Amino acid sequence: MTDSPYLRIPVEAVTLGMYVQELCGAWVNHPFWRAHFLLEDPEDLRRLKESSVREVLIDPSRGLSPPALKQADSKPETSSQPRPTTPVDESQRNTTASSAIRRSLEQEIESARQLCSKSKKVVMAMFQDARLGRAVEVEGARAMVNEITVSVERHPTALISLARLKTADEYTYLHSVAVCALMISLARQLHLDEGLVREAGLAGLLHDIGKMCVPMSILNKPGRLDDAEVACVREHPSRGSDILREGRQVGALVLDVCLHHHEKLDGSGYPHGLAGEQISLVARMGAVCDIYDAITSDRPYKSGWDPAESLQRMSRWCGHHLDESVFQAFIRCLGIYPVGALVRLQSDRLAVVVDQSTELLLPIVKVFYSTRTKAALPVELLDLSKLKGRERIAARESPERWGFQNLEAFWCELDRRRGSIFDR
Incomplete structure (x- = not known):
């Protein structure tokens, strides 16, 4: 023996x-x-x-x-090595998935709003335990990942798009919810098996738990961080990994994403300066999802970028910071023109993307403004994929250039002027 x-x-x-x-x-x-x-x-x-x-x-x-x-091995994983991220045949991919019925964005929005509110409370409770040095209870997080997975099945981007509308004060908590949903959607796009999809979601939900070891005065600072503050923030992946490892409730995949989601392909990331193949697939996924939600969200020190502009900027970081193949899969999740993007049509009308269609370049949009007359138009819903080339997107546009506010009202029908949309 x-x-x-x-x-x-x-x-x-x-x-x-x-x-x-x-x-x-x-x-x-x-x-x-x-x-x-x-x-x-x-x-x-x-x-x-x-x-x-x-x-x-x-x-x-x-x-x-x-x-x-x-089945015989029911002990939690404690290894510090990453669990595998194994692509499987598409015909086998959803053998353990729920049988959620696909919904339109409009149908899923209210469910997604309630789920965001519920998830935020779960994340706040876990993060508060971490800040106070108490053991973090992960079972509640796993339950939330299951619910978020079902929402993503019903509509791939409803919760993702809605979570982007968080206020700066909510960022620390709802950022984790958004990255969870993004990781689930991306894992599905990469054809990972269902168990790994949910582990990727859990990794997204817990990836920033180490920020609870960073003073709130630094996390919420409206101005530029000094060198000492930057060094403090850069400790959060290691501190988060330590918290999760001590709790012995998560597997190595979750630990890997928590520890390495700020690594870059060229070795300029942190905490270990990993480069190229030293960075696992799940950590590369975590980097893409983390960055997208960060740059599209309002922060104490800046306003979020337009979704389409964010994807364009991220494309320039591929090869030296981000993995190109993972990023391309990410685009297939969100669409080249994500929900909420402002676009100009060939007819010189402006529209907001409100959902994806069967074609990446031809989403469903709501037309509302004429660039020729500089006047509002009656709102019209168009599925560009069904117009047989009679109308197409000519370019993306900046909302700031046109002075537009609250464009999300065109697709989620929620008014942000009353504060958070997740606490009503």
Whole structure:
């Protein structure tokens, strides 16, 4: 009897997502130069199975276990290594998903508003426990992730778009809710299996819990941070990872996103200056989702950018800060022109994007203004994908240039002038 943490399995049982600790047999027969690695590439799996290697040792703490062992292992993960992010066949992707009925944006908005309000309270309670040094109870967070997942199934961007409208005072808490929903949507777009979709959502909900170790005076400072304050803020990924690891209620995937969502491909990120392939897929996902919600939200020191403008700016950061393939998948989640974007049509009319259609470049819009006459028009709903080229988007526009306020009223019918839309 051995106490080895590794499992010896036949090569036929190896799947993507397993962590190969050792290839059994003579090293000259091995198809890889690496001694141990996470098996993520289908081509690597093919090479392994076609080689003369008959057995491998896998490390279940760093990757998937054989199916027969999954139910028996009910202990929470405590490994500091990231869990795998394994793409699966599209036909298998939603085998454990709920059977939520797809809704229009208009139908989902009120449910999403209530869910945002409920989620904010859960996050506030968890973060307050963390600030006071108490153990963070994660079960409530898992329940919220399940509800948010169902909302994303009913409409991919309703909750995401609504959460963007948070006030600056709500940012710390609703940012976590928004990143949770974005991570779920992005994980689905990348065809991760359902268990990993929900783990990605939990990672999004908890990724900034370390900010509770940062003084509120720094988090809410309206002006530029000095060097000491910047250094303090940059400690939050490590502090958050410590909080979650001590609680022993989350897996390595959640820890990885919490610790590494500020890493950059060129190595200029923090806390560890990881570069390139050192950064896991889920951490790259976390970076994209975190940045998008941050730059589109009102903060104490700046107003949020227009959604379409934000995506355009983020595209310039691909390759050195952000992962290009993850970002492209992210665009497919939100659309090239996300909900709330102001656009100019070929007819010189201005419109607000109110939902996505079957075509990325041809969303559903509400037309309301003529740039020729500089006058308001009767509001008209247009599904550009059904107009057979008779009307298209000519360019995105800046709301500030035209002096427009409260454009969200065109798609969510909520008035922000009365304060938060999530506490009514």
